Amino acid sequence: MDDTEAEDKFFEVHEIVVPHIGRVPITKGDFHYLPSKVKRWLAFTVEWFRPRCLYICDGSQSEADEIINKLMERGTLTKLKKLENCYLCRTDPKDVARVESKTVIASHDKYTTVPHVREGVKGILGSWMSMEDLNKEMDKRFPGCMAGRTMYVIPFSMGPLGSPLSKIGVEVTDSNYVLLCMRMMTRVSPRIWEILGDKDFVKCLHSVGCPRPVTRKVVNHWPCNPENVLIAHVPEERKVKSYGSGYGGNSLLGKKCFALRIASVIARDEGWMAEHMLIMSITTPKGKEYFVSAAFPSACGKTNLAMLNPNLPGFKIQCVGDDIAWMKFNDKGELYGINPEAGFFGVAPGTNYKTNPNAMLTFQKNSIFTNVAETADGGYYWEGLEDEVDEHIGITDWLGNEWRRGMHSKAAHPNSRFTTPASQCPIIHPKWEDPEGVPISAIIFGGRRPTGVPLVVESFNWEHGVLLGACVKSEATAAAEHVGKNIMHDPMAMRPFMGYNFGHYLQHWLDLEKPGRKMPKIFHVNWFRVDEDGKFLWPGFGDNIRVLDWILKRCDGTVDAIKSPVGYLPKKGDIDLSGLSEPVDWDQLFSLPKHYWMDDTRESRRFLEDQVGQDTPKKMWELLAKQEKEFSSMPGRQISETD
Numbered sequence: 001m002d003d004t005e006a007e008d009k010f011f012e013v014h015e016i017v018v019p020h021i022g023r024v025p026i027t028k029g030d031f032h033y034l035p036s037k038v039k040r041w042l043a044f045t046v047e048w049f050r051p052r053c054l055y056i057c058d059g060s061q062s063e064a065d066e067i068i069n070k071l072m073e074r075g076t077l078t079k080l081k082k083l084e085n086c087y088l089c090r091t092d093p094k095d096v097a098r099v100e101s102k103t104v105i106a107s108h109d110k111y112t113t114v115p116h117v118r119e120g121v122k123g124i125l126g127s128w129m130s131m132e133d134l135n136k137e138m139d140k141r142f143p144g145c146m147a148g149r150t151m152y153v154i155p156f157s158m159g160p161l162g163s164p165l166s167k168i169g170v171e172v173t174d175s176n177y178v179l180l181c182m183r184m185m186t187r188v189s190p191r192i193w194e195i196l197g198d199k200d201f202v203k204c205l206h207s208v209g210c211p212r213p214v215t216r217k218v219v220n221h222w223p224c225n226p227e228n229v230l231i232a233h234v235p236e237e238r239k240v241k242s243y244g245s246g247y248g249g250n251s252l253l254g255k256k257c258f259a260l261r262i263a264s265v266i267a268r269d270e271g272w273m274a275e276h277m278l279i280m281s282i283t284t285p286k287g288k289e290y291f292v293s294a295a296f297p298s299a300c301g302k303t304n305l306a307m308l309n310p311n312l313p314g315f316k317i318q319c320v321g322d323d324i325a326w327m328k329f330n331d332k333g334e335l336y337g338i339n340p341e342a343g344f345f346g347v348a349p350g351t352n353y354k355t356n357p358n359a360m361l362t363f364q365k366n367s368i369f370t371n372v373a374e375t376a377d378g379g380y381y382w383e384g385l386e387d388e389v390d391e392h393i394g395i396t397d398w399l400g401n402e403w404r405r406g407m408h409s410k411a412a413h414p415n416s417r418f419t420t421p422a423s424q425c426p427i428i429h430p431k432w433e434d435p436e437g438v439p440i441s442a443i444i445f446g447g448r449r450p451t452g453v454p455l456v457v458e459s460f461n462w463e464h465g466v467l468l469g470a471c472v473k474s475e476a477t478a479a480a481e482h483v484g485k486n487i488m489h490d491p492m493a494m495r496p497f498m499g500y501n502f503g504h505y506l507q508h509w510l511d512l513e514k515p516g517r518k519m520p521k522i523f524h525v526n527w528f529r530v531d532e533d534g535k536f537l538w539p540g541f542g543d544n545i546r547v548l549d550w551i552l553k554r555c556d557g558t559v560d561a562i563k564s565p566v567g568y569l570p571k572k573g574d575i576d577l578s579g580l581s582e583p584v585d586w587d588q589l590f591s592l593p594k595h596y597w598m599d600d601t602r603e604s605r606r607f608l609e610d611q612v613g614q615d616t617p618k619k620m621w622e623l624l625a626k627q628e629k630e631f632s633s634m635p636g637r638q639i640s641e642t643d
């Protein structure tokens with residue numbers, strides 16, 4: 001510390017002087033307390049973005065109240081009178097989901113980021129941009145992008161403050177909606193500055209891309225710049241640069257950008273895992289508790305599973321996290337996981353007291369609802385609430401138009417969301433913020449697979465589990481810009497969130513298996529199989545506990561299973577079906593139609609050849625070849641002898 005710095009400690013600094021710009025006022029916070037690395041980075045960013053002023057956030061309730069009042073005055077937020085401290089936000093209808101087509105990873109060497117795809121094939125496992133191109137693109141966008149606006153500086157921790165598994169980031173943004181959501185989704189606190197000291201942090205730059213005077217029409221008081229959206233990651237520099245969108249994963253940079261794309265690279269370098277997974281605990285009627293993590297592509301009901309209301313007596317579920325898991329083997333070789341987030345950013349449509357009562361109870365207060373419909377008495381509405389909201393009440397849809405049931409249009413946008421603090425969840429696990437994390441007994445993959453794929457299958461071993469994860473597919477989702485019902489590959493449920501070459505990622509998973517480590521068992525589940533008439537074969541939701549029960553018994557080794565070419569299947573009767581309101585067709589649920597699987601195995605091979613090419617670990621080819629051989633030597637049309 002030099003003399004002037006020492007003197008400065010005695011008074012607050014209310015402005016900074018930046019080269020080429022001059023004095024920039026600091027309307028909140030004290031620049032003194034920032035670590036010098038942060039100060040330097042901010043000074044540089046201010047020079048680049050040219051905000052009107054700086055606002056250093058502390059994550060406090062009074063700060064949130066101040067911002068909420070401002071956003072209500074402006075019309076960005078509307079208070080939902082029926083609930084306590086809850087708000088509705090309608091975005092520009094052009095800014096409603098993650099924009100995967102404009103999401104890139106930049107690196108010096110292309111193949112550290114994306115695999116060698118087959119010539120002529122468009123890669124879907126990450127989109128690479130050269131550092132030069134990224135700099136050029138950002139130079140078209142970032143200079144002066146915050147002119148006339150406040151630059152909010154948000155210090156945040158992913159994971160409990162000070163946990164050895166947590167990581168720190170700082171986001172600068174010109175969106176105060178982002179600030180409100182970040183303080184729910186991450187831990188925003190001035191303590192971060194102390195914890196950070198002179199260590200490195202993930203640098204998150206975000207602008208809605210609407211400098212003043214605004215030259216484009218602002219819709220719904222939601223500034224954005226959809227034509228020029230770019231969400232870029234530079235894992236080598238631990239940086240995220242996001243421009244043009246204020247929505248969800250595009251702008252709450254702690255979530256997909258940091259906790260998955262950047263963190264997956266950190267995890268590879270440091271020998272742990274950053275995954276698109278929930279973490280939940282299941283306590284059996286005998287009082288034994290297990291933790292499992294589960295990866296599903298977006299909008300497959302991960303939040304519902306994480307907060308499951310079990311339909312079997314005596315079971316208790318508690319939620320640790322609903323979207324992202326950071327997991328690391330400890331010195332004893334046990335896998336421990338934390339939820340790096342502090343809130344839930346859940347898909348609203350389909351959520352109701354039947355499908356997810358715990359989520360409903362979580363967001364009754366202190367929550368923000370984005371792009372849902374509003375009822376005339378100041379409540380929320382979306383598809384799925386038909387039985388829970390008075391049918392005579394007036395409804396205004398997410399676009400602000402009068403809406404009536406039976407209309408062709410949707411009341412809420414299919415990707416409308418609730419943002420709510422995890423601490424409010426009635427079944428949040430007491431250890432959800434334990435700095436050590438929780439021990440993971442099983443990893444579950446799944447997807448929406450209408451045909452062919454059994455309700456549950458257990459991998460033969462860790463390596464085979466990696467193959468099961470690599471072959472995850474699902475129907476397309478509204479969480480991003482995809483439309484239609486096509487089945488998309490979403491390996492490890494990480495397709496949109498990979499921070500580095502997917503082949504190297506598979507190898508990283510394989511390398512995690514080491515002598516002395518207790519590898520969790522790996523499973524694949526499918527709640528979404530349908531019969532010839534398109535009717536679901538499995539009731540799902542609270543009845544999924546029946547499948548979890550079998551999974552735990554397999555972890556304990558208390559039930560046998562049947563070996564099939566795709567893994568171990570339950571023996572008939574080993575999944576508890578007692579008390580189901582309708583009988584289930586076990587044989588159909590577990591059948592492995594031979595031709596379907598011959599095609600599917602070939603298709604998986606083709607996918608890896610096309611998309612991962614020479615980067616695919618050899619083990620994957622061996623396992624696929626074995627599977628193919630076993631199916632082709634199988635007699636008959638279908639393998640369904642599960643009893």
Ligand code: OXD
Nearest residue numbers: 249297298299323479
């Ligand atoms: C999410 C997603 O928002 O996966 O969680 O898209």
Ligand code: MN
Nearest residue numbers: 276298299323
């Ligand atoms: Mn997700």
